[in-house]
Amino acid sequence: DAEITQSPRHKITETGRQVTLACHQTWNHNNMFWYRQDLGHGLRLIHYSYGVQDTNKGEVSDGYSVSRSNTEDLPLTLESAASSQTSVYFCASSEAPGPSYGYTFGSGTRLTVV
Amino acid sequence: AQSVAQPEDQVNVAEGNPLTVKCTYSVSGNPYLFWYVQYPNRGLQFLLKYITGDNLVKGSYGFEAEFNKSQTSFHLKKPSALVSDSALYFCAVRDQVSSNTGKLIFGQGTTLQVKP
Numbered sequence: 001d002a003e004i005t006q007s008p009r010h011k012i013t014e015t016g017r018q019v020t021l022a023c024h025q026t027w028n029h030n031n032m033f034w035y036r037q038d039l040g041h042g043l044r045l046i047h048y049s050y051g052v053q054d055t056n057k058g059e060v061s062d063g064y065s066v067s068r069s070n071t072e073d074l075p076l077t078l079e080s081a082a083s084s085q086t087s088v089y090f091c092a093s094s095e096a097p098g099p100s101y102g103y104t105f106g107s108g109t110r111l112t113v114v
Numbered sequence: 115a116q117s118v119a120q121p122e123d124q125v126n127v128a129e130g131n132p133l134t135v136k137c138t139y140s141v142s143g144n145p146y147l148f149w150y151v152q153y154p155n156r157g158l159q160f161l162l163k164y165i166t167g168d169n170l171v172k173g174s175y176g177f178e179a180e181f182n183k184s185q186t187s188f189h190l191k192k193p194s195a196l197v198s199d200s201a202l203y204f205c206a207v208r209d210q211v212s213s214n215t216g217k218l219i220f221g222q223g224t225t226l227q228v229k230p
Contacts, residue, residue, distance in 0.1 A: 033217070041224035042120075042204065043158075090157060100165045102148050104216060105157035 002027045006091050006106035013113055019078045021109045023091030031094045032074040033103065035064065037105040043090065047108075049074055081113045116141045118207050120221035126194045127228055135190040135224045137205030147188040148206040148218065158204060164188060174217055175199070195228045202226075 004025040013019050023032065034046040035058075045058030047066040055066050063085060065077045078085055088110050092103035117140045120137040127133045139145055146165055162173025169181045179190045190203060202225050206218040 035220075040222065043220040045217065048217065092158075100146065100163065102150075102160045102163055103158070105150075107157045108155075109229070 002095055004091060004104050004106045006089075006109050008109060009107065010110045011112070013081050013111070015081060015083060015113055017081050019081050019111065021076045021078075021089055021091075021111070023074045023076065023106060024072055025093045025104070025106075026072065027070075027093055027095075027104060028071060029093035029095055029104070030071065031101075032068070033092045033094075034064075034076045035090045035092065036060065036085075037090060037108075038087050046076065046089075047074075074099065078111075081111075083113050085111065086113045087111060116207055116219050118205050120203075120205055120224045122224050123222075124225040124227060127211070129197050129228055129230050133192050133195040133199070133226065133228070135193050135203050135205075135226060137188045137190065137221060139186050139188060139205075139207045140208055141207060143184075145188075146208040147179075147181065148208075149173065149177070149188075149190050150204045150206065150220075151175075152202040152204065152223075154201075161190070161203075182220040196205075197228050199228055200226055200228045 035043040149161040
Protein backbone atom coordinates (compact mmCIF):
# COMPACT_ATOMS: atom_id res chain seq x y z
CA ASP A 1 0.00 0.00 0.00
CA ALA A 2 1.11 3.55 -0.70
CA GLU A 3 2.16 5.52 2.34
CA ILE A 4 3.94 8.59 3.62
CA THR A 5 6.58 8.05 6.28
CA GLN A 6 8.50 10.45 8.46
CA SER A 7 11.71 9.79 10.32
CA PRO A 8 12.77 9.95 13.01
CA ARG A 9 9.60 9.88 15.15
CA HIS A 10 11.41 11.64 17.99
CA LYS A 11 14.58 13.72 17.95
CA ILE A 12 16.44 15.63 20.64
CA THR A 13 19.14 17.99 19.44
CA GLU A 14 21.25 20.81 20.80
CA THR A 15 20.95 24.47 19.97
CA GLY A 16 23.03 25.40 16.94
CA ARG A 17 23.16 21.94 15.38
CA GLN A 18 21.93 21.22 11.88
CA VAL A 19 19.05 18.75 11.82
CA THR A 20 17.32 17.05 8.89
CA LEU A 21 13.86 15.51 9.11
CA ALA A 22 12.98 12.98 6.45
CA CYS A 23 9.71 12.62 4.54
CA HIS A 24 9.16 9.85 2.01
CA GLN A 25 5.93 9.13 0.10
CA THR A 26 5.06 6.35 -2.28
CA TRP A 27 1.81 7.91 -3.54
CA ASN A 28 3.62 9.46 -6.50
CA HIS A 29 2.14 12.82 -5.47
CA ASN A 30 3.65 15.94 -6.97
CA ASN A 31 2.69 18.25 -4.09
CA MET A 32 4.47 17.92 -0.76
CA PHE A 33 4.21 20.14 2.31
CA TRP A 34 5.88 20.64 5.66
CA TYR A 35 3.90 22.00 8.63
CA ARG A 36 4.72 22.57 12.24
CA GLN A 37 2.13 22.09 14.96
CA ASP A 38 2.24 24.20 18.10
CA LEU A 39 -0.30 24.66 20.87
CA GLY A 40 -2.43 27.70 20.13
CA HIS A 41 -1.21 28.00 16.55
CA GLY A 42 -2.59 24.93 14.89
CA LEU A 43 -0.72 23.94 11.74
CA ARG A 44 1.57 26.47 10.10
CA LEU A 45 3.09 25.97 6.68
CA ILE A 46 6.90 25.95 6.55
CA HIS A 47 7.79 24.98 2.97
CA TYR A 48 6.14 23.26 0.05
CA SER A 49 6.98 21.79 -3.32
CA TYR A 50 4.96 21.21 -6.49
CA GLY A 51 7.46 18.87 -8.08
CA VAL A 52 11.09 17.97 -8.60
CA GLN A 53 13.42 20.96 -8.26
CA ASP A 54 10.53 23.16 -7.12
CA THR A 55 10.45 24.59 -3.58
CA ASN A 56 8.51 27.48 -2.04
CA LYS A 57 8.45 29.28 1.28
CA GLY A 58 5.47 29.11 3.57
CA GLU A 59 4.44 31.46 6.37
CA VAL A 60 7.12 30.34 8.88
CA SER A 61 10.10 29.45 6.68
CA ASP A 62 12.88 31.34 8.49
CA GLY A 63 15.56 28.93 9.73
CA TYR A 64 14.31 26.06 7.55
CA SER A 65 15.16 24.80 4.09
CA VAL A 66 13.99 22.01 1.79
CA SER A 67 15.17 20.38 -1.40
CA ARG A 68 13.30 18.21 -3.91
CA SER A 69 15.58 15.99 -5.96
CA ASN A 70 12.96 13.31 -6.68
CA THR A 71 9.20 12.84 -6.44
CA GLU A 72 9.28 10.70 -3.31
CA ASP A 73 11.30 12.79 -0.84
CA LEU A 74 11.15 16.26 0.69
CA PRO A 75 13.66 16.50 3.56
CA LEU A 76 13.35 19.46 5.93
CA THR A 77 16.59 20.94 7.26
CA LEU A 78 16.97 23.18 10.27
CA GLU A 79 20.13 25.07 9.50
CA SER A 80 20.98 25.97 13.11
CA ALA A 81 18.45 24.60 15.54
CA ALA A 82 16.89 27.02 18.04
CA SER A 83 14.70 26.36 21.06
CA SER A 84 11.83 28.12 19.26
CA GLN A 85 11.90 25.28 16.74
CA THR A 86 10.87 22.73 19.34
CA SER A 87 7.66 21.45 17.82
CA VAL A 88 5.89 18.58 16.13
CA TYR A 89 6.55 18.52 12.40
CA PHE A 90 4.18 17.01 9.86
CA CYS A 91 4.81 16.20 6.25
CA ALA A 92 1.88 15.90 3.84
CA SER A 93 1.36 15.17 0.18
CA SER A 94 -1.45 15.59 -2.32
CA GLU A 95 -2.27 15.06 -5.96
CA ALA A 96 -1.95 18.19 -8.02
CA PRO A 97 -3.40 20.43 -9.15
CA GLY A 98 -7.06 20.85 -8.30
CA PRO A 99 -9.31 22.08 -5.52
CA SER A 100 -10.80 18.80 -4.43
CA TYR A 101 -7.66 17.04 -3.31
CA GLY A 102 -7.00 16.76 0.37
CA TYR A 103 -3.74 15.88 2.05
CA THR A 104 -2.28 12.59 3.17
CA PHE A 105 -0.26 13.15 6.34
CA GLY A 106 2.72 11.41 7.86
CA SER A 107 2.72 10.44 11.53
CA GLY A 108 4.89 13.38 12.55
CA THR A 109 8.32 14.02 14.07
CA ARG A 110 8.54 15.42 17.57
CA LEU A 111 11.66 17.62 17.73
CA THR A 112 13.09 18.96 20.96
CA VAL A 113 15.89 21.52 20.85
CA VAL A 114 17.78 21.81 24.14
CA ALA B 115 -6.41 36.50 2.33
CA GLN B 116 -8.08 33.25 3.16
CA SER B 117 -8.45 32.21 6.78
CA VAL B 118 -10.18 29.68 9.00
CA ALA B 119 -11.44 30.17 12.54
CA GLN B 120 -12.36 27.52 15.06
CA PRO B 121 -13.81 29.59 17.91
CA GLU B 122 -13.71 26.88 20.55
CA ASP B 123 -10.46 25.48 21.91
CA GLN B 124 -12.36 22.59 23.51
CA VAL B 125 -15.80 21.04 23.26
CA ASN B 126 -17.11 18.72 25.97
CA VAL B 127 -20.05 16.40 25.39
CA ALA B 128 -21.51 13.36 27.08
CA GLU B 129 -21.46 10.05 25.25
CA GLY B 130 -24.64 9.55 23.25
CA ASN B 131 -25.34 13.27 22.92
CA PRO B 132 -25.05 15.14 19.64
CA LEU B 133 -21.86 17.08 19.04
CA THR B 134 -20.96 20.15 17.02
CA VAL B 135 -17.49 21.51 16.32
CA LYS B 136 -17.63 24.96 14.79
CA CYS B 137 -15.68 26.36 11.85
CA THR B 138 -15.98 29.63 9.98
CA TYR B 139 -13.96 30.70 6.97
CA SER B 140 -13.01 33.69 4.88
CA VAL B 141 -12.06 33.31 1.22
CA SER B 142 -12.09 35.44 -1.88
CA GLY B 143 -13.88 32.97 -4.11
CA ASN B 144 -15.78 29.73 -3.75
CA PRO B 145 -14.46 27.73 -0.81
CA TYR B 146 -13.29 24.15 -0.72
CA LEU B 147 -13.58 22.94 2.86
CA PHE B 148 -12.12 20.00 4.74
CA TRP B 149 -12.24 18.41 8.18
CA TYR B 150 -9.38 16.38 9.61
CA VAL B 151 -9.06 14.48 12.89
CA GLN B 152 -5.90 13.86 14.88
CA TYR B 153 -5.69 11.16 17.51
CA PRO B 154 -2.93 11.35 20.13
CA ASN B 155 0.57 10.83 18.73
CA ARG B 156 -0.81 10.34 15.22
CA GLY B 157 -0.91 12.30 12.00
CA LEU B 158 -4.04 13.98 10.72
CA GLN B 159 -6.67 11.83 9.04
CA PHE B 160 -9.18 13.04 6.47
CA LEU B 161 -12.82 13.04 7.61
CA LEU B 162 -14.80 14.78 4.90
CA LYS B 163 -14.81 17.60 2.38
CA TYR B 164 -17.14 20.04 0.67
CA ILE B 165 -16.38 20.92 -2.93
CA THR B 166 -19.76 21.65 -4.48
CA GLY B 167 -23.33 20.39 -4.48
CA ASP B 168 -25.34 19.26 -1.46
CA ASN B 169 -24.69 21.44 1.57
CA LEU B 170 -24.75 18.44 3.91
CA VAL B 171 -21.65 16.34 3.51
CA LYS B 172 -21.26 12.91 5.06
CA GLY B 173 -17.89 11.52 6.00
CA SER B 174 -16.04 8.88 7.96
CA TYR B 175 -17.00 7.50 11.39
CA GLY B 176 -20.55 8.86 11.20
CA PHE B 177 -19.51 12.50 10.99
CA GLU B 178 -21.20 15.04 8.78
CA ALA B 179 -20.76 18.73 8.12
CA GLU B 180 -23.08 21.44 6.92
CA PHE B 181 -21.90 24.10 4.52
CA ASN B 182 -23.63 27.45 5.04
CA LYS B 183 -22.55 30.03 2.49
CA SER B 184 -24.45 32.97 4.01
CA GLN B 185 -22.87 32.37 7.42
CA THR B 186 -19.51 31.28 5.93
CA SER B 187 -19.55 28.26 8.19
CA PHE B 188 -18.77 24.58 7.90
CA HIS B 189 -19.65 23.02 11.26
CA LEU B 190 -18.82 19.40 11.98
CA LYS B 191 -21.59 17.32 13.53
CA LYS B 192 -22.39 13.87 14.77
CA PRO B 193 -25.81 12.75 16.06
CA SER B 194 -24.46 10.55 18.87
CA ALA B 195 -20.97 11.01 20.27
CA LEU B 196 -18.69 8.14 21.25
CA VAL B 197 -15.86 8.22 23.77
CA SER B 198 -13.59 7.11 20.92
CA ASP B 199 -14.42 10.37 19.08
CA SER B 200 -12.27 12.23 21.60
CA ALA B 201 -9.51 13.82 19.53
CA LEU B 202 -8.26 17.06 18.02
CA TYR B 203 -10.25 18.30 15.02
CA PHE B 204 -9.01 20.67 12.33
CA CYS B 205 -10.99 22.60 9.76
CA ALA B 206 -9.16 23.63 6.57
CA VAL B 207 -9.98 25.73 3.52
CA ARG B 208 -8.75 26.26 0.01
CA ASP B 209 -10.24 28.85 -2.35
CA GLN B 210 -10.42 29.13 -6.11
CA VAL B 211 -7.44 31.46 -6.21
CA SER B 212 -5.18 28.96 -4.49
CA SER B 213 -6.88 25.83 -5.75
CA ASN B 214 -4.21 25.14 -8.31
CA THR B 215 -1.45 25.67 -5.79
CA GLY B 216 -2.72 22.93 -3.53
CA LYS B 217 -2.23 24.78 -0.28
CA LEU B 218 -4.67 24.25 2.55
CA ILE B 219 -5.06 26.77 5.36
CA PHE B 220 -5.84 25.17 8.71
CA GLY B 221 -7.69 26.42 11.75
CA GLN B 222 -6.13 26.24 15.20
CA GLY B 223 -7.91 23.04 16.08
CA THR B 224 -10.63 22.08 18.56
CA THR B 225 -10.19 19.40 21.17
CA LEU B 226 -13.29 17.23 21.49
CA GLN B 227 -13.71 15.48 24.82
CA VAL B 228 -16.49 12.90 25.05
CA LYS B 229 -17.19 11.70 28.58
CA PRO B 230 -18.84 8.38 29.42
